[in-house]
Amino acid sequence: MCLGIPAKVIEVDESNQGKIDYMGTKVKTNFALVDNIKVGDWVIVHAGYAISKLDEAEAQETLDLIREYLEVSES
Amino acid sequence: MEELKHKKVIQGLLGQIRDQTATLSLPKKIMEVCGTHTMALHRYGLKKILLDVGIDMLTGPGCPVCITPNEIHEAAIELVTENRNFILTTFGDMTRVPTRADSLQTLVPAPDSQVKIVYSPTEALDLARQKPHKEVVFFGVGFETTIPAIALTVKAAAAENLQNFSVLPAFWLVPPPLRALVSADDVKVQGFLYPGHVSAIIGTEPYNFIAEEFGIPGAVAGFEPGDILLALRSILAQMQRGEAAVTNEYSRVVRKEGNRTALTLMEAMLEPKDTYWRGLGRIPQSGLQFKPEYREYDAVNKYALEIQEGSGDLPGCRCGEVLQGKLAPPECPLFGETCKPDSPYGPCMVSYEGACLAFYKYRR
Ligand code: SF4
Numbered sequence: 001m002c003l004g005i006p007a008k009v010i011e012v013d014e015s016n017q018g019k020i021d022y023m024g025t026k027v028k029t030n031f032a033l034v035d036n037i038k039v040g041d042w043v044i045v046h047a048g049y050a051i052s053k054l055d056e057a058e059a060q061e062t063l064d065l066i067r068e069y070l071e072v073s074e075s
Numbered sequence: 076m077e078e079l080k081h082k083k084v085i086q087g088l089l090g091q092i093r094d095q096t097a098t099l100s101l102p103k104k105i106m107e108v109c110g111t112h113t114m115a116l117h118r119y120g121l122k123k124i125l126l127d128v129g130i131d132m133l134t135g136p137g138c139p140v141c142i143t144p145n146e147i148h149e150a151a152i153e154l155v156t157e158n159r160n161f162i163l164t165t166f167g168d169m170t171r172v173p174t175r176a177d178s179l180q181t182l183v184p185a186p187d188s189q190v191k192i193v194y195s196p197t198e199a200l201d202l203a204r205q206k207p208h209k210e211v212v213f214f215g216v217g218f219e220t221t222i223p224a225i226a227l228t229v230k231a232a233a234a235e236n237l238q239n240f241s242v243l244p245a246f247w248l249v250p251p252p253l254r255a256l257v258s259a260d261d262v263k264v265q266g267f268l269y270p271g272h273v274s275a276i277i278g279t280e281p282y283n284f285i286a287e288e289f290g291i292p293g294a295v296a297g298f299e300p301g302d303i304l305l306a307l308r309s310i311l312a313q314m315q316r317g318e319a320a321v322t323n324e325y326s327r328v329v330r331k332e333g334n335r336t337a338l339t340l341m342e343a344m345l346e347p348k349d350t351y352w353r354g355l356g357r358i359p360q361s362g363l364q365f366k367p368e369y370r371e372y373d374a375v376n377k378y379a380l381e382i383q384e385g386s387g388d389l390p391g392c393r394c395g396e397v398l399q400g401k402l403a404p405p406e407c408p409l410f411g412e413t414c415k416p417d418s419p420y421g422p423c424m425v426s427y428e429g430a431c432l433a434f435y436k437y438r439r
Contacts, residue, residue, distance in 0.1 A: 006076075030197060033223055033337045044275060044328055047166075047217075048195025049224040051337065052275040052328045059076065059327035066078055066301060069087030 006054060009041045020045055076327075079301030085119075088304035093128050095311040101129030104263055105310060106256075106400050108249065109270035110138030110428025111298055117437035119300040130307065133262075133400030136252045136355060137270055139216045140168045140426035142398055143245040144353040145387025148174045150380045151214045151243055152182050158378075161188040162206070164199040165214035172422045174387060179214075196242075200228040203240035212374045216245040219276040222363060223337035226344045229365065229372045243374040244364065246345070249273050250281045251361035252352060257289045262400055266310040267293035268303065271325045278333030279321050286319040297325040344369055351384040353422070354395015392421035397430050404434040411435060 005022055009031075012018035016032040020043065027045070031037045034050045042054035078084055096103070107113055113134050116122045122132055136142055152174065155163040163179065170179040170192060177183075179190045187209075193199050196213050203211035215225040225242055232240045249270060256262055269282055274295045285291050292313035296306030306324040313320055323329055341363070350362025370376045388395075391409055396402035404410050404423065414420035416432055423431035 028197075030195075030224075030227070032227055033334060033340075035336060044272065046220050046272060047224050048197050049227070051220060051223070051272065052334060055327050055330075062076070062305070062327060063078060065305070066081075066084045066087070069084045070078060070081060 005045050006042055007045050009037055009039055009043060009050075012037055012039060020050070076299060079297070079299035081301070084301050085304065088301060088308060089124065089128075091308055092125075092130070092304065092311060095308065095315060096129045099129075099311065099314055102131045103129060103265050103311075103314065104131045104133055104400075105266040105268060105307065106133040106135045106264045107268040108135040108137045108253065109268075109273065110141070110426065110430065111272075112137075112268055112270070112296065112303065113430050113433045114428060115298050115300065115303060117433040120437075121300060121303065125307070132268075133264060134397055134403075134430040135400060136256070136352065136398045137218070137249065137273070138398070138423070138426050138428040138430070139218055139221070139245070139247055140166075140172060141394060141422045141429050142247060142352045142355070143169075143172075143216050143422070144351055144385065145172070145174045145389065146382050146384065147243070147245050148172050148179070149176060149387050150375070150382050151212075152176060152179060153380070154212060154243070154374070154378060155179075155184050155188050155190055156182050157185060158210070159185045159187045160209050161185070162191055162202060162209050162211045163189070163214060164191045164193045164202065164211065166194075166216065167192045168426045169214060169216060171419065171425045173389070173419060173425075175389065196225045196228045200231060200237075200240060203232070203237055204235075207239055209239060211240050213240075213242050214245070215242045218247050218249055218270075218273050219341075220272045222246050222345070223276065223334075223340050226340055229369055230340075230344065232372055233369060241372050241374040241377045242365075243380075246363040247350070247352070248347070248361050248363065249277070250284075251358050252355055253282070253285060255355060255358050255361075256399060257285060257291060264291065264400065266291060266314065268306055268310070269293055269295040269321070271295060271297045271302070271328060274323075274325070274329045274333070276334045276337050279323050279329065279331050282321045286321055290319045292319040294322045294324045295329050297328065353388075354398045357384065389421060394421040394423040394431070397423050404431040405438075407431070
C-alpha cells in the first residue's frame with residue numbers, strides 16, 4: 001500500500017489533474033502535492049497522488065556511483 | 076533505474092559490504108523501518124545473504140495495515156453492519172484483516188450498505204459526489220506518505236460542502252514510534268534503514284534525533300535492491316568511522332526538507348495526538364487528527380464511534396512483537412500453521428507490507 005511507483009507524466013491540466021503512464025497503462029493522477037509538473041516529468045505516485053518529482057541530476061549521480069560495477073561486467 | 080536491479084551492481088555492492096563487515100564486530104542489528112523494504116529484502120533474497128555476512132535485519136513498525144489496532148477495524152465493521160445506506164471504502168489489504176468478529180471482506184452488511192475497495196481516496200470522494208443519498212466513509216489508513224492525499228479529499232469535500240463524505244482516520248507518524256523503540260531497552264537496534272516514501276514527504280531531518288541523541292546511524296533508502304545496499308553501505312561506513320548521522324541514499328526522490336506543499340497542508344488541517352498502536356501501545360503525539368474545523372468530516376466524530384484502546388487484540392497473534400523487531404515471524408507458534416496467507420490470523424500475514432507474509436511467501 002505504501003509502494004510508490006515511478007511513472008512518466010503524460011497529461012496535466014490547470015487544476016493539477018492528469019495522467020501518468022505506468023508501464024504502458026494510463027492512470028488518472030492528482031498532481032496537487034507537487035509543484036511545477038509538466039508532461040515528460042517522472043514522478044512517484046502513491047494512492048492516486050504524485051508525491052515527489054524525480055530529480056534527474058540526483059538520479060544520474062546514483063547511476064554514476066554504481067556504473068563502475070557495470071563497467072567491470074562489460075570489460 | 077533498472078541498473079539498481081543489475082546482478083553485477085548487486086554483487087559489487089555486496090562485495091563492499093562484506094569488506095566493511097570484516098572490520099566490525101558482528102552481528103549488527105539493523106532495522107528496516109518500512110514494510111516495503113521488508114518485502115524487497117525477501118523478494119531479492121537479500122535477507123539471507125546479509126545474515127550470512129553478519130547483518131541481521133530486524134522488521135519494524137512501518138506497515139500501516141499491521142499497526143492499526145483491531146478496535147478501529149471493528150468500528151469500521153460496525154458502521155457498515157449496523158447502518159443502512161453506508162458505503163465503507165478502503166484499500167484492499169484493509170478488508171482482509173481478521174478481527175474478533177469478522178473482516179470487512181466477510182461481514183454481512185446492513186441492507187443497502189456495502190464495502191468497496193478503492194485504490195485512491197479520490198475514488199471514495201467521487202462516489203460520495205455521485206451518490207448523495209449514501210453515506211460514504213473512507214477508512215483512511217496511512218503514514219505521512221498517504222495522509223496528505225486523504226487530507227486533500229477532505230479539503231475538497233469541505234469546499235463543496237459535501238455532507239455525505241467522511242474519513243475514519245488511522246493516521247500514523249513514523250518518527251515517534253522510533254523514539255519509543257530506541258528508548259526501550261529490550262530492542263537493540265544498531266542502525267536504521269529509513270523509509271523512502273515517507274521521507275519524500277517529511278524529509279530527512281525528523282530522524283536526526285536518533286543519530287544525535289541516541290548515537291545510532293541510519294540512511295534513507297529507495298526500494299530497488301541496489302538502493303537498499305547503497306543505504307546499508309552508508310550505515311556500515313558510519314559504524315566504521317564511529318559516527319552516527321542520517322544520510323540520504325534516495326536523493327532522486329527525497330529532499331532534505333521533504334515535500335513542503337504536503338507538509339504545509341498537513342499542518343493546516345491536522346494536529347498531533349497521542350495514539351494507540353498495535354503492539355507498541357500508546358505513543359505520545361504519534362498520530363494525527365483533523366483540526367476542529369474539519370471534525371465534521373471525521374467519522375469518529377460524525378457517527379460518535381466508541382473506540383476503546385487495546386480492546387480488539389487477538390489472543391495468540393505476535394504481530395505486535397514482529398512490528399518492533401523483537402520476534403521473527405517464524406518464531407510465532409501460529410506462523411504457517413493456523414496463520415497462512417490464504418487463512419491469515421493476524422494483519423502481518425495479510426498486508427503486502429506485512430513481515431509475516433514476506434517471510435512466508437519467500438521462505439526457502
Ligand atoms: S504469523 Fe500470524 S499470528 Fe503469528 S504474528 Fe504473524 S500474523 Fe500474527
